[in-house]
Amino acid sequence: MGLEEQLRRNTQEALALLSARGELDLELAGVRFNVDPPKRGVDADAATNVAMVLAKRAGKKPRELAEQIAELLRESEQISAVDVAGPGFINVRFAPAAFEQILSDVLEQGRGYGHKAAATGERILVEFVSANPTGPLLISHGRGAVLGDVVARLLEATGHRVTREYYVNDYGNQVRLLGHSVRCAAKDEGPPEGGYGGYYVKEMGEWLLANRPDMLAAADAETEAGEASAALLRLCVTLMLDGVPGAQDRGIRRVLTDLGIEFDVWTSEEGLHRWGRVQKTLDLLKARGRLRTEDDGAVSFVTGDEDDKDRIVQKRDGVMTYFASDIAYHEDKFRRGFTRLIDVWGADHHGYVARVKSAIEAVDQEPEKFEVMLFQLVNLLRDGKSFKMGKRLGNLITIQEVTEEIDEAVGHAHAGRDALRYFYLARRVDTPIDLDVELAKKQKSDNPVFYIQYGHARLCAIQRRAKEKFGLETPRYSDALAAKVSHPLERALLAQLGRFPGIVSEAAETREPTKLVFFLRDIAQAFQSYYTQLRNDGDAILPLARDMTDGWEDKWDRDKTLGRLLWVEGVRSVYSCGLELLGIQAPEQMARETATEGDEAAPEE
């Protein structure tokens, strides 16, 4: 239990006691107050504003009430000092036992620390990415991909059962254009009006020409609405998803896997049509009186309170719109038994939320169970100036290209994935990201993610040295050894570790992975600072080589080292849990930096 949680309990007990004694006349149920880390510069471990919150209702002055509560808090075994400060804050110092308890919890629970029991919560479907299969995944798609994945991880950690789903928009004009573009490319013609002309289209055309010329010929022999064209189109979509064999482009699935993202279900929009799901949903809407035929033959969905306008589901030429299949798709998700649907969308689709909510209500499902996570877009800049990009233009920047480039620059295979994930996660979802392509290429190895990873590697290095030089493994937890962990900086870091479970559940509930990123950065900073400071003070965790002169063993406090090894493992463990939730590797060692500056590599004249 973290210190804040501990103080909250103690405070609630104090309030109950005051109430029972008749010294506090108010309804305690539903009382809300804050328990926070102490204000900077205040000598305390935790603080609460409870007296200020309740003062008015209790008919007392804040400081007076604070003193009454403080008096009772002082009786707690876990608490060593209490004082009232400022307008009525109660500042508390905890006894060593409270810190030892955190270390004990962390070590005992290991990888499960901060996690709730599995399958105790909701059944949640998280649908994300769902980029059209008409081009490779671009750097702008990456944000939704990583966000959806980490929210899914957080939800799993907080006890929910999560299904990750990708909705493949393989129906309608855009994919038809892709098919047309590929056929043009196979004939060595330029792309059609509004079509796609990227390198991957050429790769697909060449592959088809070499491997399935029969399908190309069959498609050419009929109109675009024919069976052979449909078959060719399905093959093109498959090639986009799985990649063209031997081609440079790895395909959507593989790029996601390389980013550490696995989907459980891939749902095809075209399949929803083919299996009659869309028609069935329209029938249901009709039966509910929610469809209206317009004068020109088009059909609209009659909206409810959510949206401000009726939307077309079937065009006057008889073709169904994307909205029609989306209603069917969301109905289908509900029918699969989920208690909550989360869609992760770019903010450019925010106007679409209302109509889907309205449609969900119309197909007899509960709109409250449907939730859209909107994230602001990734704007690409080049030398500080914005440039518009689209899959039709030549200057697209793919996830694959960026990760590969970073891998290469840093020198190991995970670097690009880690750097990119961190880059997306380190900003709140409602903050737009400006990415300067030229700058990003220079940043590579000073990405802050390496700072965090370095901390973990350092902790591992201490454990390695303990074993190799001193034959010491991390011992079993004991209160006696934990009591040796008494340095103020060690205590402060333990207090931080105690906050981890709260951070995880808050990040999950608010769908804000950023909170966890900043928590980990703070842990990293605290540890690095401690490490350097104690080495300079000659109080290192393990005896330093420079101190191991004759007779050093007689002066060595072996138990203190053992206690600190417990602490090291505790910090490392929380560190690793946090990184795992972000899908970022917790390396046991960092690749040694190669030539750091260009001038070293410059040849002598």
Next chain:
RNA sequence: GCGCCCCUAGCUCAGCUGGAUAGAGCAUCGGACUUCGAAUCCGAGGGUCGAAGGUUCGAAUCCUUCGGGGCGCACCA
């Protein structure tokens, strides 16, 4: 015109269910390495929290208005 999001240090961003003296990274300047791995640490300078009103004992945080920016407002997906 209507709707959603944003505006915090030179730059990039935290802090937003109201609390004490608004924080970090980068950049700048000054220090600390025969390292438990310096991809590190310590220190300094740097702020009308876009503006103005309001609510409150207390506002970066909540409300209103205004200014600036982004994104939507399809019989595209």
